[in-house]
Amino acid sequence: MTVAVNRIDRLFEDRSRKRFIPFITVGDPTLEATYQIAHALVEAGAELLELGIPYSDPLADGPTIQRASQRALENGVSITDALQLVGRLRESGMEASLVLFSYFNPVLQYGVDRFFADLAKFGADGVVIPDLPIEENGLAVEAAKKYGIHVISLVAPTSESRIQTIGEQATGFLYCVSSLGVTGARASLREDLADFLGRVKASTTVPTAVGFGISTPEQVKAVAPHTDGVIVGSAIVLEIERHVEQLKDPNQSKEAVEKIKTFVHQLASALQ
């Protein structure tokens, strides 16, 4: 059996264009809404989607994504639902790269090998595990290789002497944390961001994507020259939160999804 070329690698073959990467939480506020929003994000210009698996103790996340997790957990959404949603998106013909975001404990309980096998089975391309630094990711990387999945490494402004090692080990793309702290919108970005991103680029051959705290078209535009992709999470999740009630109502959900699509389109088009 030959493993097909990973969609993330295919996406970044051409690095002349910047890629827009939105994050949403699976099951916020319902699994059906996530399915509709995912399609809307692609129509709005996203080429890689980051799908968050809800978790009870999301310690790298700010209040916005915590609330999204809570809404999804109240619906009983689990890691299994997230994997199956990926399968459903693929069956509907979605070609964008799909990356799941999960804290390590749900993966550990699901079974590390089984998790990566199912990522491949349902059609995901990668996974971000924010509490699994390179010192601890051996088991996950081994399983990921076996099934042709990328474990996306993160690198932070405080990584300092670790940047080189992380850059050398990175596969898929390297997730650059643009600011200290948890996820969430910020008024301004770090002054030394360009310098940090420059050092990261010099350490690795894989593409880079920047996230954490990026929420406006202006910020997207500002970071674009220093990276291959821009990740926006909390700002989109906030927009979803504004429409939670409509999204839950089958008669109004279509209209709400359209509004989210318009919002994301503004962010995505700031990139080129």
Next chain:
Amino acid sequence: MKEATTTTRIVPDEKGRFGVFGGKFVPETLMNALTELEASFAEATQNPAFCQELNHLLSEYAGRPTPLTYAERLTEELGGARIYLKREDLNHTGAHKLNNALGQGLLAKRMGKKSIIAETGAGQHGVASATVAAKLGLSCKVFMGEEDIRRQSLNVFRMKLLGAEVIPAVSGSRTLKDATNEAIRYWVSNVEETFYVIGSVVGPHPYPYIVREFQKIIGEETRAQILQMLGKLPDEVIACVGGGSNAIGMFYPFIQDETVALRGVEAAGQGVNTDKHAATLSLGRPGVIHGSLTYLLQDEHGQVQEAHSISAGLDYPGVGPEHAYLKDNGRVTYTSVTDAEALEAVQILCRTEGIIPALESAHAIAEAVKRAPQMSKDEILVICLSGRGDKDVLTIQDALESEKGGER
């Protein structure tokens, strides 16, 4: 001389693992801070001036060594082993927590940090951190669950009086677990200028190791004191386990003494057959919480479950990774006692010894109430009395009055 065989491996190893447990499961943003902390701790503990300053504070400020008290009337009442109490309740601020807060506070100062943060459940670690901050001239923020702020209003007032800012955690169960999440989130955002003083043997490496090293003075003193008083080691040592810092501090110096039985006591809350308990080692499964792989109360999907105990200091769904290791290798026996048994133990100790124990410590007393009568009169039982009950008197009063109400 007979060689110890049970636990000869050096733990934690260089990756911060106690067997399979422990490690550093944290966001990348914190990794550099943990590496720096490891190096600073290693350097400080080799530095005579640092050790001297810590020892000086422990003796002239904290009040160490704490006594080992023969509990004569409790021994008579229970009719079995001779019972001794290690009096951590007599530390300044009223609990063993100060040993560690002083150590980490000095370390923070040595690393040039001006601010410390801490998380607290019952408030004893918060009070200890606020005290140390005042003593060493550091600013201090304490994260505390909203529910615990309600249960421990006296300690909240003490922290504020000592100059600390108390920040309520309003997510989840609004207890220690959520306070710890908030403290970690704050630390991720302010890691360059802030030192996080973790209050128990939990969290990512090197914290479980550092806290053990600062708390092992409890067991070292106990061991020397009992040898001096009786010329022999105890037969059994009992301590309560939430995160498990007083228990590790007490147990660690006895690990190689094979003849000494060690028992850790968790909170069974309303009972291990209910879903209202905090018996992590008895009923949990290995998982990751707050940066460490350890036993964890969780559902089938790996979502962390809420813990329950009458004692705000014990209702934590995780436990220190070294305890997980000691459970699996069999060196320590872990049991649990209910809220009701702990309340009963409070009254027994008050009546027989004139000591009001903290509700945490009452769990260790309650286990001793069960164990001592099964032991012979020439056997020695030591209980770690981790803290005093001043902070808990309102909770105890409420519980006892509603118990009486229930009988009507």
